[in-house]
Amino acid sequence: MAADPGRRSGEAELLAAAGRGDERSATVLYDTYADALYAYGLSHLHDRELAEELVQRVLEKLWRRAEAYDPARGPVRAYVFAIARSTAIDLQRRGARRPRPVGELADGVDTVTDAADQILTAASVRAALDRLTPDHRRVLELAYTRDLDQRAIAEVLRLPLGTVKSRTFYALKAFRLACDELGVTR
Template sequence: MAALWSRKRETAADEALIRSLYEEHGRALLAYATRLTGDRAAAEDVVQETLVRAWRHPEALVNGKGSVRGWLLTVTRNLVTDRIRAKAARPREVAESPATPPVQRDHADSVVDSVVVLEALDRLSSDHRDVLMEIYFRGRSVTEAAEALGVPPGTVKSRSHYALRALRETFGGQQVALKGVAG
């Protein structure tokens, strides 16, 4: 029974210690942690963890090696540093949104788009199709495409213009799925 009574007294003393630490240093700790984190909620968590560390290591508060506030501020800074390092060590979580599509996408739409574009290209004249193949699928410049096809650069430009116009008409003004082609 005496051990239980002694334990209750220790618990009451620990609670009183933490309460007095918070009353004396809580505002300064919260201000410091908020400045370091830039987030009030995170700062409150850091202050709470600081007080838990003080409760677990009461000897550090009375060892005479500096001020209590200095020890508490050091613990606070170390906790914030640990949080920053932990965030940097793991990849950032990104919510799925139109701006950030899911990692696993169904590629069926792109396959269908490719088939539709290839069918539309088959409807073009061979001169128009050849120009688009050189520029958009092989990634050649107008000059390089002209050399490969054996025609002047101006001819490559006009054929690509008329070929894209024909594709736009085929798709009813929709965006053409050729890489680098605006609808």
């Protein structure tokens, strides 16, 4: 599914403005990417503190390198996650240099999965999420990227708990349908 050209140019303009020091643009980009970056950090670094650090470092690098973004090479999202990937590698290397307490050592060895499959699945899941209404997408993002329960989501969104429960139900239903249509396997 191709990215919306209007959205691409809008995000490129936001990035350029954030790079020039426009705090409102920086805030919009933060709100757009912080949750997804945190989830990425958790899945790659397996540590909440490192995931939070990843979010901060990526967004700081994004503002400092805004002028390096070339829209002809891809969407802002791809640029953000290219920075995230290199930042995650840096954080992993830094962690590898420091000995971990014995309790933190993994019992098994992580297997390396096919990176191309992961990228394709991630893009398909994002496309499925993009098909949801903003209200439904926000509920799922809060639940799965911030690990919030429905009561906490209701507080964050300032909605009645019943509304959050029904939005979650219908969001999951719509998400499953979108995944099926896009061929995402569970």
